[in-house]
Amino acid sequence: MAFYLLILLGITSSLFGIGASSGEQPLSRIAIHQTTLAVHSSAYVKVSPSVLGLKGENKEWVTLNFGHPNPSSDDWIGVFSPANFSASVCAPENEKVYPPTLCTSPIKFQYANYKDNGYNKTGAGSLKLQLINQREDFSFALFSGGFSNPKLVAVSNTVTFAYPKAPVYPRLAQGKSWNEMTVTWTSGYSIDEAIPFVEWVSKGGTPTRSPAGTLTISRSSMCGAPARTVGWRDPGYIHTSFLKDLWPNMKYAYRLGHKLNNGSYVWSRSYSFRASPYPGQESLQRVIIFGDMGKAEADGSNEYNDFQPASLNTTNQLIKDLENIDIVLHIGDLCYANGYISQWDQFTAQIEPIASTVPYMV
Numbered sequence: 001m002a003f004y005l006l007i008l009l010g011i012t013s014s015l016f017g018i019g020a021s022s023g024e025q026p027l028s029r030i031a032i033h034q035t036t037l038a039v040h041s042s043a044y045v046k047v048s049p050s051v052l053g054l055k056g057e058n059k060e061w062v063t064l065n066f067g068h069p070n071p072s073s074d075d076w077i078g079v080f081s082p083a084n085f086s087a088s089v090c091a092p093e094n095e096k097v098y099p100p101t102l103c104t105s106p107i108k109f110q111y112a113n114y115k116d117n118g119y120n121k122t123g124a125g126s127l128k129l130q131l132i133n134q135r136e137d138f139s140f141a142l143f144s145g146g147f148s149n150p151k152l153v154a155v156s157n158t159v160t161f162a163y164p165k166a167p168v169y170p171r172l173a174q175g176k177s178w179n180e181m182t183v184t185w186t187s188g189y190s191i192d193e194a195i196p197f198v199e200w201v202s203k204g205g206t207p208t209r210s211p212a213g214t215l216t217i218s219r220s221s222m223c224g225a226p227a228r229t230v231g232w233r234d235p236g237y238i239h240t241s242f243l244k245d246l247w248p249n250m251k252y253a254y255r256l257g258h259k260l261n262n263g264s265y266v267w268s269r270s271y272s273f274r275a276s277p278y279p280g281q282e283s284l285q286r287v288i289i290f291g292d293m294g295k296a297e298a299d300g301s302n303e304y305n306d307f308q309p310a311s312l313n314t315t316n317q318l319i320k321d322l323e324n325i326d327i328v329l330h331i332g333d334l335c336y337a338n339g340y341i342s343q344w345d346q347f348t349a350q351i352e353p354i355a356s357t358v359p360y361m362v
């Protein structure tokens, strides 16, 4: 088997014990536990549309309009999910200590004057932000006082995906044997609610259904802050199915399924992959190897110190070149979530077009 290696980036900085961006997770700049309430009756945040993904999309843009009678250039908008982010959703660390006013980090943020459209003078601003389906609804809050001394001024209407629990972001991995592929995805369905599986079929063939295992993690299994405190977010359920006895080089279509207790099915959209050639068979295998990619937001949010904007260039280029790629090895340092669990959904969404089509080996 001929291997053609394309090495985009060589060495992960973690090999040297110095994460390129350690301590620079943008969300960690926000001292959310220091938040005070300064709700202003004439301040507002309005977001539309309020229902997303009506045609099954897992990624959509929303438009924010907001106003504040005393604007400042360091005012910012935080996106929260679940939409109810008040302290009522968290317990104190121990019974003698009250929880802070806010105990949940936003999942993303942007300066209110990001578009430089006069908000810092007039107090009227707008933003466009991209949301992905992360199983829960969203709300948008306007803060003054910058990131170190946040004052909550106004909270928006709630925005939700029409199918928040939908199976999303499949990622493939080559199995232990040449003729096996694993499919891993995320959903909001526990095994008590639905049976997860993958339906897969070659052209003209008979569809096969393979069962999936289901795993999750809990807050108590995190070893410390921020993953256990402000960075915690329910990761949903992670399902993995093993597709076996694949035929060499065969192209397969597949979709993710959940059979609900009432007998009905929830489906993802259809994806496809090509199975590995038979070992030793004459073939060209084009391998992409890189590390330290990080993640980035198409709307420019969460930006700090050029925090991985190049990762979007990397994923966009790989997506363009996907026809010429057989397998991807992402050799470590993935998204620099650094204990902010929400970032993992955003990472799996960013790599989905690649990882759902060719084995994405981590």
Ligand SMILES: [Fe+2]
Pocket: 012, 013, 014, 018, 019, 020, 021, 292, 332, 333
């Ligand atoms: Fe790194």
